[in-house]
Amino acid sequence: MSPKTIVFLLFLVAALAKSSHLDLQRRAYKDLSPHIIGGSEAPKASYPYIVSLQYGHIGYDTMHFCAGSIFNSQWIITAAHCLNQIPINNFIVKAGKRNIKIVESTEQTVEVEQAFVHEKYSTRNFGNDIGLIKLKTPLNFTKEIQPIELPQAESEPTGVAYLCGWGYVLSNYFKNLEMPDKLQDIKLYYINRDVCDAAVTNLTGFSGSVGETNICTGPITGGISGCNGDSGGPLISRYGEKPVLTGIASWIIAPCGTYGSPTVYTKVSKFNAWIKQKIATHTTRLYRYIN
Incomplete structure (x- = not known):
């Protein structure tokens, strides 16, 4: 797949997340061959925000x-x-x-x-x-x-992160991309922004896609990521029992769960003011x- 094609798919993911019609999403996405993205059904009332x-x-x-x-x-x-x-x-x-x-x-x-x-x-x-x-x-x-609380202004989250949402999951590889009925969640890990940008550059051929207003999660070993419909949702860190909103799901490189591709978020601590x-x-x- 050429770098230009991959960049197109990267922007397509975010564009489809704001589509006003689910059938349009399915038709546009049906040939992208997305991977299983590794989430599971979230416990009741576990993400009340x-x-x-x-x-x-x-x-x-x-x-x-x-x-x-x-x-x-x-x-x-x-x-x-x-x-x-x-x-x-x-x-x-x-x-x-x-x-x-x-x-x-x-x-x-x-x-x-x-x-x-x-x-x-x-x-x-x-x-x-x-x-x-x-x-x-x-x-x-x-x-x-x-x-949910905001993080400390200009803070840089590290360690374990949690993403939840109703974004697409794959029930039948290469065939059925489906939006789940029930809320899904997944445990992720923050990755360094320079590492994140290097990973995106490696896949697309273009550097600088990940900026100072972004944070990223991995692992980037494939099969684990956000997907269409997760956009806008919370990425959180937990400090004891207290959840803090560290990121807003923003974009990925399609297909969801591509090997070597991080999930990219808006860094909330840059926007407290x-x-x-x-x-x-x-x-x-x-x-x-x-x-």
Whole structure:
């Protein structure tokens, strides 16, 4: 496969993650021969901060296209490319979900009031791939619906990481790429950004694809990675029992799980100030006047 072909597939993965139609995703992806990506079914209520972004409207059939993370009761953190071509009145947010194919007693469904894409987001190389969603009504926190903390600003995560999502898995090699019903998770490892960029360069022939606003996970031995539909979802580190949002699933080199290919994320610690500034600017405050 030529370097130019591989680069095309790399961008195709992120583009398909924001597609508004699942059949389009399947038709576009059916000949890419993706690998089994190594996840397993997540335990109940183990990731209460993940949400499903679903194309459609309340009261009608909807369809998962990206994920996000609960920052507080009215704000969701996700990837910019998930928001870049989907009008806010064409998708909803579902929290408290484990099985995205059924209505669950734990779920809450909320419409979107506003969406914000980072001003320096690049569709060329997916730099600054971060966005925020403001919900029309606040979430009610329960055991299955909880916020997640930001990492320390400018911190560099190391060691073990965990990725969860409803991205595609492969049930029949070379034939059936399917979105799972139930939330999947996988244990990964952070890899050095220079090593990550070198791995991408080795596969594509182009260097500099991985920048300072990215973090990466491996192993890069093949068969383990994120995939379409995981975009926008949380990569976390655990400090004792406390989960911290270190990354936002951004892009991979297709096919998913390619040998030598890392999974690339937006590095959240680079955007603490941006997140807080956007929320502060667009949060309505009620004042009580004292006579």
